[in-house]
Amino acid sequence: MTLRIVVFTVLVSLAALYNREILRRLIFNPYVVLQRRQWYRFISAGFIHADYMHLGVNMLVLYSFGRAVEAYYAAVFPQYGTLYYILLYLGALLFSITPSYAKHKQDPGYNALGASGAVAAILFTAILFNPLNPVYFMGVLPLPGILVAVGYVAYEYYAGKKGGDNINHDAHLWGAGFGVLFTLVLKPGLLLTFFQQLVNF
Numbered sequence: 001m002t003l004r005i006v007v008f009t010v011l012v013s014l015a016a017l018y019n020r021e022i023l024r025r026l027i028f029n030p031y032v033v034l035q036r037r038q039w040y041r042f043i044s045a046g047f048i049h050a051d052y053m054h055l056g057v058n059m060l061v062l063y064s065f066g067r068a069v070e071a072y073y074a075a076v077f078p079q080y081g082t083l084y085y086i087l088l089y090l091g092a093l094l095f096s097i098t099p100s101y102a103k104h105k106q107d108p109g110y111n112a113l114g115a116s117g118a119v120a121a122i123l124f125t126a127i128l129f130n131p132l133n134p135v136y137f138m139g140v141l142p143l144p145g146i147l148v149a150v151g152y153v154a155y156e157y158y159a160g161k162k163g164g165d166n167i168n169h170d171a172h173l174w175g176a177g178f179g180v181l182f183t184l185v186l187k188p189g190l191l192l193t194f195f196q197q198l199v200n201f
Contacts (some may be wrong), residue, residue: 001085002066006059009047009115013055016048023048023113030101031108042101046093046115058115065126072129076187088182092121096175100168117171121179124149128180128190131197146198152176 016023028045032038049055069088073081096117104110126133127145134142137151153173160169184191 001082002063002070005066005089006063009049009062010055010059012047013049017051026113028097028100028112029108030103030105030110033101034105042094042097043090045097045113046118048113049115050113054114058119062115062119062122066122068126069122069129072126076190084186088121088125088179089118091182092118092175092178095178096120096171097168099170099174112168112171114168116168117175117178120152120172120175121182123152123179124176125179125183128183128194131194132201144201149176 012022012026016026026041026044026048028041033041049058070081070085073085073088075081077084093115097112100110100112123135127135127149131146131149132144135145135148137143137148153176156169156172156176159165159167160173
């Protein structure tokens with residue numbers, strides 16, 4: 001499923017990068033959503049990206065950690081693993097952008113796009129299952145996932161408060177939180193397992 005999402009996202013993103021009309025129809029603009037009732041934009045914006053770097057980073061992280069989450073879900077939820085994985089991804093797209101809708105629904109100039117909120121949900125779900133598994137920071141330095149998670153939250157919070165970089169840091173945080181909460185609602189016992197792994201390190 002992860003590979004299918006990656007391929008679909010790459011194809012839609014490339015189409016939007018080459019055709020501004022596709023981008024215009026799919027991008028998340030809260031004002032347009034409210035005025036025209038185009039609710040599909042909550043999801044469609046997650047399949048388009050601002051440029052090749054934005055697309056590449058998101059898809060690399062999604063592919064790397066999405067396969068692990070798929071395997072975890074298949075093991076923990078044998079009958080419904082794939083369904084729950086799809087709900088995790090789409091739910092994170094929706095949930096991560098909802099605060100931006102509430103904040104900017106009267107601002108016709110505000111736009112957002114990208115899968116970063118859902119990708120954060122996948123990353124944090126993988127860390128929930130295995131907090132000590134190494135995550136390669138900047139693709140080079142191996143750090144325990146829990147340290148990467150703490151650093152990620154701290155940075156996104158700081159950058160979100162600072163602003164000025166055209167990145168929706170709030171969506172990253174909301175997406176990460178959704179991934180953890182969604183998975184814990186499905187399997188509350190994972191929280192105990194998470195802490196046991198940290199204590200036994």
